[in-house]
Amino acid sequence: EPEVxxxxxxxxxxxxxxVILRCVPISNHLYFYWYRQILGxxxxxLVSFYNNEISxxxxxxxxxxxxxxxxGSNFTLKIRSTKLxxxxxxxxASSEEWTVNQPQHFGDGTRLSIL
Amino acid sequence: AQKITQTQPGMFVQEKEAVTLDCTYDTSDQxxxxxxxxxxxxxxxxxxIYQGSYxxxxxxxxxYSLNFQKARKSANLVISASQLxxxxxxxxAMRAQGAxxxxxxxxxxxxxxx
Numbered sequence: 001e002p003e004v005x006x007x008x009x010x011x012x013x014x015x016x017x018x019v020i021l022r023c024v025p026i027s028n029h030l031y032f033y034w035y036r037q038i039l040g041x042x043x044x045x046l047v048s049f050y051n052n053e054i055s056x057x058x059x060x061x062x063x064x065x066x067x068x069x070x071x072g073s074n075f076t077l078k079i080r081s082t083k084l085x086x087x088x089x090x091x092x093a094s095s096e097e098w099t100v101n102q103p104q105h106f107g108d109g110t111r112l113s114i115l
Numbered sequence: 116a117q118k119i120t121q122t123q124p125g126m127f128v129q130e131k132e133a134v135t136l137d138c139t140y141d142t143s144d145q146x147x148x149x150x151x152x153x154x155x156x157x158x159x160x161x162x163x164i165y166q167g168s169y170x171x172x173x174x175x176x177x178x179y180s181l182n183f184q185k186a187r188k189s190a191n192l193v194i195s196a197s198q199l200x201x202x203x204x205x206x207x208a209m210r211a212q213g214a215x216x217x218x219x220x221x222x223x224x225x226x227x228x229x
Contacts, residue, residue, distance in 0.1 A: 045216035056215045100148040106160035
């Protein structure tokens with residue numbers, strides 16, 4: 001069964017550094033998402049992406065964050081000037097369509113630790 | 116705005132018993148979808164089951180079924196014949212028509228005892 005792939009599985013970064021989290025969505029999916037989950041808390045939406053544009057973003061997704069689809073398969077989340085509170089599990093997800101009945105399929109996540 | 120409430124932070128169940136995980140939601144939208152995800156200790160998020168707001172029948176997927184009571188705004192997950200591998204965190208989530216984001220509840224940690 002096709003799956004969303006995320007790399008790396010764990011990233012350790014010094015505070016203030018930039019980090020790029022990578023994702024390969026399911027190949028025939030057109031809608032891509034990033035979520036984060038701070039340890040012990042619920043999953044929070046960051047951003048959705050379609051047709052090379054951000055289609056929806058949360059208040060968490062400020063100028064520190066950016067997303068990009070650099071080629072036909074990868075989807076990245078860049079976090080500039082990382083802060084301690086950016087430590088979390090970051091999930092990439094994709095869906096085939098935008099309709100409300102389409103499940104979003106998640107990757108295994110990247111655990112980001114900011115020191 | 117949408118809100119999901121899961122009132123059971125933890126549940127302990129004997130193997131082979133059925134278990135119901137509670138989920139209530141709040142929305143003013145008429146069209147929406149409700150989803151359940153499983154998160155094992157390894158961390159991945161696994162999609163389990165979906166229920167649409169206009170679906171007249173409760174969704175079922177193998178041992179998972181959804182007890183959807185629209186008037187009460189509840190969408191409880193029922194796991195029949197629980198197995199040790201069902202031990203995990205379970206999240207209820209909602210997506211409203213016109214929105215792309217999933218809104219998640221706080222989750223319920225299910226532990227299956229042998």
